[in-house]
Amino acid sequence: MKKEYVIGVDLGGTKILTALSDLEGNILKRSRVLVGDVKDKDTVVTKIKETIEQVIEETEVDLEQVAGIGLGCPGPLDIEEGLIHHTPNLNLDDVNIKDELSDLNTPIFLENDANAAALGEQWFGSGKGAENMIYITVSTGIGGGVIINGDIYHGTSDGAGEIGHMTLDPNSVVKCGCGNFGCWEALASGTALSRLGQEALKAEEDTMIDDLVDEISEVDGAVVAKAAAKEDEVALELMNTIAERLGTGLASLINIFNPSRIVFGGGVSNSWSLLEDKVWETIEARAMDSLAEKVEIIPAELGSDVGVVGAIAAALAHIKK
Amino acid sequence: MKKEYVIGVDLGGTKILTALSDLEGNILKRSRVLVGDVKDKDTVVTKIKETIEQVIEETEVDLEQVAGIGLGCPGPLDIEEGLIHHTPNLNLDDVNIKDELSDLNTPIFLENDANAAALGEQWFGSGKGAENMIYITVSTGIGGGVIINGDIYHGTSDGAGEIGHMTLDPNSVVKCGCGNFGCWEALASGTALSRLGQEALKAEEDTMIDDLVDEISEVDGAVVAKAAAKEDEVALELMNTIAERLGTGLASLINIFNPSRIVFGGGVSNSWSLLEDKVWETIEARAMDSLAEKVEIIPAELGSDVGVVGAIAAALAHIKK
Incomplete structure (x- = not known):
């Protein structure tokens, strides 16, 4: 048959x-x-x-x-x-x-x-035609997959691509689920954005985020993004912080992999328009020019x-x- | 013929x-x-x-x-x-x-x-038989080559493998030759070790390094390593700092690539016995256990x-x- x-x-x-x-x-x-x-x-x-x-x-x-x-x-x-x-x-x-x-x-x-x-x-989304591509999904954590010469790169024991567990800041005291401190995931994920939002409320900063929740614990990444979309300055600043951290990690990946495309998925990618400028500003400062100019970053297409x-x-x- | x-x-x-x-x-x-x-x-x-x-x-x-x-x-x-x-x-x-x-x-x-x-x-040195291998050379700078599934990975425009230009510390004010601040190369190379040694002399620390040179500017990585080999405490501490920074970057590469072997070359690798413990301690703290246990780090064989x-x-x- x-x-x-x-x-x-x-x-x-x-x-x-x-x-x-x-x-x-x-x-x-x-x-x-x-x-x-x-x-x-x-x-x-x-x-x-x-x-x-x-x-x-x-x-x-x-x-x-x-x-x-x-x-x-x-x-x-x-x-x-x-x-x-x-x-x-x-x-x-x-x-x-x-x-x-x-x-x-x-x-x-x-x-x-x-x-x-x-x-x-x-095969079917924003990565079509890219031979060397990094897929990054930023939501509760940061995950990823690395496509090299057209195929997934699996590594020695099928564990490659744990890009969320690069150390972003060796001096950070933020503990990651993996046990390390200062992982990219711990500092630049939706969970990190949520934490920054909650800290802003605890510090009694003047922000619309306060009006969007009943309890501080309800502040998640989406709430901060919502306030930022309404041009709340505190929320915009927090988005900038996340964007800079995302850009720093992406710049390292660009220097390491020289990819033609980065496909950016996960819940946080819904706020790409709020992140994009600062992400690129950071990449341009930190990645090698000859490599940064060869890569494009495109939001993922396939959603859920x-x-x-x-x-x-x-x-x-x-x-x- | x-x-x-x-x-x-x-x-x-x-x-x-x-x-x-x-x-x-x-x-x-x-x-x-x-x-x-x-x-x-x-x-x-x-x-x-x-x-x-x-x-x-x-x-x-x-x-x-x-x-x-x-x-x-x-x-x-x-x-x-x-x-x-x-x-x-x-x-x-x-x-x-x-x-x-x-x-x-x-x-x-x-x-x-x-x-x-x-x-x-x-082909002919410490990497024999390794299908997924990272070669790192640490001397004046940090360079590298990434072997994936048995072949060099070149990337989209033959620029992959610039592992020395990962951002190691986003808050660092140490400028790298590439223009970025806080690159792995800027913080963990022989040049970085030299800088740490010179700073120790300027701070008038009690160290044998002082006896090995006539001028502070003569302190290079090899001089610090020489003092450390003679168990000078200040020099040993500086070697530890470099080893921790090397381990932090290697842990990120292990999480990203899941290699079976890392071959460590360049002048600084001559001091591997002084660096090894702290490098591994850092990798064990920062890399995922399942990946760290699959990799070995071997000094390069081919020298000059x-x-x-x-x-x-x-x-x-x-x-x-």
């Missing part, structure tokens, strides 16, 4: 998003289930299979027509083996997902979720679809290679 | 080192000329040809038996085109070296000098031979591909 389809599965901490697409990435059917409170291997595997069966049944496609299933999953992983070493939000520890899904008789292509997102943007589209791209990347 | 040899040319600011080797990298003959004071295109090209002719004549090899000539050169370059955009120490601006050497009728493989050094260590051996490796990398 002709292999005319692929399936992408975006395995998240709260939900599983699955989609069936043709070999051009056109999505024919989607399926979505909540993981629920019982998070163990059997539950997660059963729910993955349910979503796959659903897209198959509802399109009347035969599983034999599916060339492969891309599975985007939080790391650390062993991609070749299909091993999920650990996922904090799903209680999967040393689960071989290829083995667990072997009864589907379809090739399974495991990929780190940030790498899958990078592939998604490269990036996970499942990325999983589809991960499958296509294997099949079409 | 059978192609049994390659030639490597290491084009430096003061001298040109050339060597003829067999296809296993065994050097049969070397040649060396000083560039001299007249540094212009014609002089440099003539001297390159002289060194090549010399190794050919003295070995009675026919140039037709030479499969290719690797040329290691300071950047920025266009490698495919053979274009040297600019070399500060040689007054070469937009010189097409392939055209200039076309009368040799032998393929010319241009390579950035730091990348060539990385290839040299990978790295340039010409690297140029030979650059030729072999093309020929044997």
